Amino acid sequence: GIIGAGWWATSSHIPGTIQHERARLRAVQSRKKSKARQVADHFGADLFFDDYQQLVLAENMDAVIVSSTPNMHFEHAKFALEHRKHVLIEKPMTFTVAESQELCNLASENNLQFLVSCPWHYTGHGIEARQLIRKGALGHIKMVSVLMTNPIDKLLKGINTSPTHGMDNVYIEPNQGTYSDPSIAGGGQIYCQVSHAGAYLSFLTGAQPEEVYAKFDYADSKNDIYDVLTITLDNGALVTLASTGATPLSIRNFEVRVYGTKGILLMELWKGKMAYHPFEGESKEYPALAADEIYPDKAPVLNFIDTCLNLAPNGSSGELGLAAMRIIEAACLSDKSGKPIKIKDI
Structure with missing residues (x-):
């Protein structure tokens, strides 16, 4: 249902x-x-x-x-x-x-x-990147850099209700306020988009956020439009995460750079590109994903059905949503207080 x-x-x-x-x-x-x-x-x-x-x-x-x-x-x-x-x-x-x-x-x-x-969490590159990191191909993860943009600032500001994904096949548009009213949406970019990036950090690394320092710019809106976060993971890795919805319709970024003691992983999720560069040995450029593989929007429900039928493992556990929520709530508290927030204190 x-x-x-x-x-x-x-x-x-x-x-x-x-x-x-x-x-x-x-x-x-x-x-x-x-x-x-x-x-x-x-x-x-x-x-x-x-x-x-x-x-x-x-x-x-x-x-x-x-x-x-x-x-x-x-x-x-x-x-x-x-x-x-x-x-x-x-x-x-x-x-x-x-x-x-x-x-x-x-x-x-x-x-x-x-x-x-x-x-x-269901792209071929994402699954391969997770395996590389988990098997130690990058060594100890020391730093992660994330840039995530998506042209949704008008949606977050309540200027319109037009979604920017799947625009040609919209059966029902979002209701007024669904994304722009903080009492309904929770907030702006931090709840709508950083919820993706925050979960992806734990999906890739298996680590949990430990501390968050954040600053938001509201751009004369009720919601945050520009977010910059510094995150410390419980494995010691340092993370910078920048995200905004204020870009032209033609520009989307989801760049993830993972730096380890044995190599680095460079991902451009919206472009379907990934490269692995070990400190020793040959670098590897992975084949670019096809257009319909870049953002497999039906993959979560298909995997959900398979897990209910015991046909496949859970590919996007609720624990990942919890990890993202730790980052989101800590970031909101940090922006208000001007101080770093330890997750254990939430």
Whole structure:
């Protein structure tokens, strides 16, 4: 079942569910019953609801995708996990570390699959980079540099509601305020985009954030538009993470540079490029990813279904969403206080 049948659900999660030969779209939910009916009719769902609890409790409901607005993620996912449903949750996972931790604990206690929806975790380059780092090909990781941009500043400022991914196939645009109202979205770039980059750090390295120092520029907006973070990981690695939504539509960056004691890894995720340069031996340029492999937006739901059926391992554990939330909450506290924030003090 799909809780929050809006833009991203109708662009990615629902088409992905339909694509999987062993899954069935049982029900969809939206706050407006007419919208839920429209989506159910269009995509062939059996049932439609305006009450998310009715969806979770519907007969023959095995798994739930939480694709509602971020302010509702915790409530929706908690109810589903408490009623022993596997859950795929959109990022940002919640508003706070405590909420994300509670969801992870619930999933573990009930032996349920719990995934955070991060398509970057499913690219061929991402999986290969993770293997290289985990097997020690780079040696001890000492430094990571991340630059992440995406042209969404107008979305974050509430100037328009037009998404910048999949613009040619938008079935439903985001509602006014979904991304621009801090009470709904949590914040701007830090919640919307750094949630990707923060999770990716732990996905690649296996390390957890230990301390964060951050500065935001709001650019005359209610939301942060320019974010710069310095992060210390629990393996001692130093991380710089810069992110903004204020770029031309034609410019997107997701550059990840990993520096170890035995080599370096250079990734350009939006360009589908990756290169490994050991201090000794031959460098390796990996084949560029095809356009549809760069951001595999249906991969999270396809993997979610496979994990529920015990056909594949969990490729994007909720623990990664929790790691991102530690960075996000610490960064927000740091920006307000002007001081570095230790994760243990949150």
